[in-house]
Amino acid sequence: MKRAERELDEFGKKLFAPLHQVPPLDSRMMEQEKAHFLLEAENLRQNMIPGMAGVKSHKMGHQPARLQGLFSLPVYKALVIGVLVLILLTASSFTVFAAQSSLPGQALYPVKSASEDVALTLAFSPSTRLNLTLQFTNRRMNEIQALVAEGKPVPDQTTDLYQQELNSALQLATQMNNQQMQTALSEIKTRAQDQGLSVGQIITHQPHQATPAMVHLQERLQEQVQLSTMGEANPQEFRSQMQQREHLRHGEKQSSATEEIEATSAAVPILATATPAGGEENAGGANPIAQPTEMPGNKSNGNKPGQSTSGNGNHGPNPTDTLQP
Amino acid sequence: MRNSPDQALLARVKRFEAKALEEIFDLYSQGIYRYAYRLLGDVELAQECMSETFSRFLDALRRDSGPDNYLQAYLYRIAHNWVTDYYRSKVPPDLPLDVEMRGDPQEEPHEVVSGKLDREQLRQALALLTADQRQVVVLKYLEGWETEAIARTLHKPVGAVKALQHRALESLRRLMSRYEDVGL
Numbered sequence: 065m066k067r068a069e070r071e072l073d074e075f076g077k078k079l080f081a082p083l084h085q086v087p088p089l090d091s092r093m094m095e096q097e098k099a100h101f102l103l104e105a106e107n108l109r110q111n112m113i114p115g116m117a118g119v120k121s122h123k124m125g126h127q128p129a130r131l132q133g134l135f136s137l138p139v140y141k142a143l144v145i146g147v148l149v150l151i152l153l154t155a156s157s158f159t160v161f162a163a164q165s166s167l168p169g170q171a172l173y174p175v176k177s178a179s180e181d182v183a184l185t186l187a188f189s190p191s192t193r194l195n196l197t198l199q200f201t202n203r204r205m206n207e208i209q210a211l212v213a214e215g216k217p218v219p220d221q222t223t224d225l226y227q228q229e230l231n232s233a234l235q236l237a238t239q240m241n242n243q244q245m246q247t248a249l250s251e252i253k254t255r256a257q258d259q260g261l262s263v264g265q266i267i268t269h270q271p272h273q274a275t276p277a278m279v280h281l282q283e284r285l286q287e288q289v290q291l292s293t294m295g296e297a298n299p300q301e302f303r304s305q306m307q308q309r310e311h312l313r314h315g316e317k318q319s320s321a322t323e324e325i326e327a328t329s330a331a332v333p334i335l336a337t338a339t340p341a342g343g344e345e346n347a348g349g350a351n352p353i354a355q356p357t358e359m360p361g362n363k364s365n366g367n368k369p370g371q372s373t374s375g376n377g378n379h380g381p382n383p384t385d386t387l388q389p
Numbered sequence: 390m391r392n393s394p395d396q397a398l399l400a401r402v403k404r405f406e407a408k409a410l411e412e413i414f415d416l417y418s419q420g421i422y423r424y425a426y427r428l429l430g431d432v433e434l435a436q437e438c439m440s441e442t443f444s445r446f447l448d449a450l451r452r453d454s455g456p457d458n459y460l461q462a463y464l465y466r467i468a469h470n471w472v473t474d475y476y477r478s479k480v481p482p483d484l485p486l487d488v489e490m491r492g493d494p495q496e497e498p499h500e501v502v503s504g505k506l507d508r509e510q511l512r513q514a515l516a517l518l519t520a521d522q523r524q525v526v527v528l529k530y531l532e533g534w535e536t537e538a539i540a541r542t543l544h545k546p547v548g549a550v551k552a553l554q555h556r557a558l559e560s561l562r563r564l565m566s567r568y569e570d571v572g573l
Contacts, residue, residue, distance in 0.1 A: 069555070072555065072558045072559070072562075073558075075558060075562060076526065076529070076530045076554075076558050076561075077530060079511065079530070079558075079561060079565065080511070080526070080530035080531055082507045082508045082511060083427045083508060083511060083512075083531055084427075084531065086422075086423045086426045086427060087426070087432055089419065089422055089432075089436070093436065094418065094419075097414075097418065097436070097439065097440055097443075098411065098414050098415075098418070100440070101410070101414055101440075101443045101444070101447070102407055102410060102411060102414075104444060104447055105405055105407070105410050105447055106405075106407065108405065108447060108450070108451050109405035202452060202453070202454055205454065206453075254445065254448065254449075255452070255454070257467075257470060258449050258452070258454040258455075259454065261456065261463060261466060261544070262454065262456075264544030265456070265457070265458070265459070265544070267544065268540075268541065268544050269458075282544075293474070293477070297477075297478075
């Protein structure tokens with residue numbers, strides 16, 4: 065067996081020898097590439113600063129001169145009420161602002177969640193909602209990283225919410241026209257790839273934190289990449305896949321609701337006859353969200369739908385069915 | 390916690406420090422180009438891959454979702470995704486019939502032909518592997534990486550990487566013998 069391995073290794077070395085030669089890159093071209101890269105970085109850096117500077121200069125305008133003529137009584141009263149309202153608003157804004165850096169399990173975290181819901185409710189266009197949703201997925205990733213760095217467990221609610229947001233991003237993309245959808249899917253894919261890398265780093269370097277939910281999340285991110293890649297190549301197919309997923313999800317919700325009703329009605333007579341201490345069995349129930357991810361997105365080139373991953377991490381994020389002979 | 394050199398460099402890069410960004414470009418651009426060229430066999434495509442890799446890296450920094458460590462692995466992963474997308478966008482290669490062969494004055498004509506064919510066949514065989522198999526063998530046999538480093542890049546256990554390597558080489562052996570069978 066070992067000898068066979070060695071032979072195979074030798075074969076590999078010999079096989080790849082012809083590819084070792086690489087034509088050198090033109091140094092002038094390389095300098096241009098570097099200059100372009102540094103310029104792009106500088107533009108990004110500057111775009112971050114003027115945004116903030118613009119807000120400040122706009123707000124700190126010409127107020128003192130205008131205020132001088134306003135101190136007649138009714139105006140003064142209105143001004144006082146205005147200031148009080150402003151103080152109340154500012155205080156609540158500070159709470160909301162402070163909540164933005166909170167982590168799951170902390171007192172201000174519900175405020176953060178609520179503020180995200182409000183932001184989504186106030187956004188009407190699919191593209192604005194998608195941008196927000198993608199920002200929120202980044203937040204979930206940051207929360208997970210922060211919890212892991214502090215050695216705390218990542219609550220299932222966080223990974224569940226994360227997955228809902230991933231799904232919502234894809235659904236929002238289907239509400240756009242084909243061109244917008246492809247751009248959106250490209251963004252969704254890039255984010256999912258980045259976030260998949262981050263989850264992978266956690267799983268690799270902090271294996272004790274790699275809960276099944278985390279592994280499942282990694283698979284879900286891989287699926288996100290596959291689905292968005294498929295959507296970029298074939299918008300029609302993507303829309304129909306997403307529709308199917310939505311039907312499936314809807315069906316699952318309905319069936320789980322009926323199961324719950326059945327379970328409750330079945331539990332009543334048992335509770336009536338058994339000891340009143342029952343009811344804890346529910347806690348042992350399987351979490352439907354922790355089931356292995358289906359991979360329906362592998363149909364990009366008319367191949368059979370992909371098999372579901374086994375969760376052992378042996379499947380890369382890129383569907384390779386199209387590359388098979 | 391112990392800070393690795395990557396972590397220190399990345400901390401500066403996240404502040405968009407020009408010196409640090411330049412350092413990263415100088416450190417990894419040639420390697421990314423070589424990696425892409427060996428897979429794609431085309432200078433322009435390899436340059437495009439390299440350029441896009443660094444652009445995507447900046448984009449990740451902008452979104453504050455870049456790596457905290459193992460920068461090299463991160464960049465190769467981006468390049469790998471680019472190459473995979475490129476392969477996917479192309480029609481899957483069939484057995485070659487029209488391999489382009491330009492003369493090189495320093496080589497004998499028969500060497501030119503056989504060398505070109507070898508390289509093209511190998512690239513086409515590589516294109517027929519799964520993305521992960523391809524990355525494992527390329528990093529191992531062309532870039533000379535240790536299995537542990539490859540495992541970090543792919544976010545897989547070392548055992549899984551060895552299995553991928555084994556399967557990839559078996560597939561390549563089969564594919565290359567197929568080329569020989571048809572007399573190419």
